[in-house]
Amino acid sequence: MSASAQIKRITVPELAARKGKEPVSMLTAYTVSVARQLDPHVDCLLVGDSLGMVLYGLDSTLAVTLDMMIAHGAAVVRGSSRACVVVDLPWASYQESPQQAFRNAARVLAETGCAAVKLEGGREMAETIEFLVRRGVPVMGHIGLTPQAVNALGGYKARGRSDAEQEKILDDARAVAEAGAFSVVIEGVVEPLARKITESVPIVTIGIGASAACDGQVLVSDDMFGLFSGFTPKFVKRYAEIGQTMAEAARAYAEDVRARRFPAAEHTFAERKPA
Template identity: 55%
Template sequence: MSQHTQTRRLSVPDIYARKGGEPIVALTAYDAPTAALLDPICDVLLVGDSVGMVVHGLPSTVPVTLDMMILHSQAVMRTSQRALVVVDMPFSSYEASKEQAFANAARVLRETGATAVKVEAGSYVADTIAYLVERGIPVMGHVGLRPQAALVDGGFKAKGRSEHEWQKVIGEAKAADAAGAFAIVVEGVAEDLAVEITTTVKAPTIGIGASVQCDGQVLVTDDMMGRFEWTPRFVKQYGNIREVMREAAESYASDVRARAFPGPNQVYALKKS
C-alpha cells in the first residue's frame, strides 16, 4: 500500500450539509504555496477575483480576465487536497447569456480541476445559476456588496442599510437559493439582514462583513494576515506579515551591505579528489 494516502476533498454536498452546523471556514488563495498552507485548515479555498487587486495591483476586480482566474486556480489546485476549491467568474464572463456563462464556467472547471464557480448574484443571474446547476456545474452565489458592481455603486459600499436595499438583497439571496446555489456569500450588509438571509435560505451562508450568525466566514487572506497598511472595517488582522517581511528584507539588506551574507554555510567549496 502506498505510504501517501490521498486525502478526500470536501464536496459540494459536504458544504451544503453544514447549514446550521459546524461553521464553514473559508479563505482566499491565489498561489500554490498559500494553498498548501491553508488547505489542511480551511473547508473552502476561494480563488477570488480579488486577485486582481491583491496580487496584480489593479484598482478594482473589473479588469480581471478569465485567463487570469484559470492560471491562479491551476496553481491552487496543484497543492490543495482537502478543501473545496471555488473559482470566481470574473466580470463580463457570465452576464451576457446563460450559454456564455456555461461555456466559460465549463472551461474553468475543465482547465483547473476545481469543483465549483462563484457568481455575483444580481437580479439577472438566477436563471443562469439554474442553467449551470442543471448542466452539472456547482455554483456559489454572492449577494450584498458586489465588487464587480463597484463602478455603478461609486465604490465599495455596504448594502441593506435602507428598506429598499434590504428587500433587494434578500430577494437576490432567495433567488440564488431557489436556483440551486449550494452556498451564498453575504458581503458587506447590515447585520440584521445577514441574519435574516441566513435563516431564510436553505443554502449555507458565508459571511464577510456580515454576521457571526452566518453559516461560515470568509476573508481575503492577505487582509487577515496584515499584508496591507489599510484593511476594510470588517477585517480582523490575525497576523502582521507586512512587518515580518519588512524586517526580514531590512536584515537581508544590512547583511549584504556589510558583506555578511552569504556566509560559510551558504557557499560551496571545491570538492577534494
C-alpha cells in the same frame, strides 16, 4: 498508501450539508505556496477575483481576465488536497447570457480541476445560475456588496441600511437559492439582514462583513495576514503581521549583503580537494 493519498477533498454536497451546523471556514488563495499552508485548516479555498487588486495592484476587480482566474485556480488546486476549491468567474465572463456563462464555467472546471464556480448577482442572475446547475456546474452565489458592480453601486459601502435595499437583497438571496446555488456569499451587509437571510434560505450563507449570523465566513487572506498594504476593511481581523515580518527580514538580508556577512562559509560551496 501514503497519508496524503488517504486525504479526501471536501465536496460540494458536504459543504451544502453544513447549513445550520458547524460554520464553514473559507479563505482566499491564489498560489501553490499559500494553498499548501491554508489547506489543512479551512474547509474551502476561494480563488477570488480579488487577486486583481491583491496580486496585480489593480484599482478594482474589473480588469481581471478568465485566463488569470484559470491560471491561479489551477495553481491552488495543485497546492491543496483537502479543501474544496471554488473559483470566481470574472467580470464580463458570464453576464452576457447563460450560454456564455456555461462555456466559461466549463473552461474553469476543466482547466483548473476546481469543484465549483462563484458568480455575483441576485435575481438578475437566477436564470444563469439555474442554467449552469442543470448542466452539472456547482454554483456559489454572491449578493449584497458585489465588487464587480462597484461602479453601479457607487463604491464599497455597506448595503442594507434602508428598508427598500434590505428587501431587494433578501429577494436576491431567495432567487439565488431557488435557482439551485449550493451556497451564497453575503458581503458587506448590516447584521440584522444577514441574520434574516440566513434564516430565510435553505442554503449555506458565507459572510464577509455580514456578522457571525451566517453559516460560515470568508476573508481575503492577505488582509487577515497583514500582507496587503492597502485599505483594511472594518470587518477584517488581522491574525498576523506577516508583511511587517517580511519587511524586517528583507532589511536584515540587505544589511548582511552590504556588510558581506551573507553568504557566509556555511552557504558557500568549498573547493573539492584532490584525493
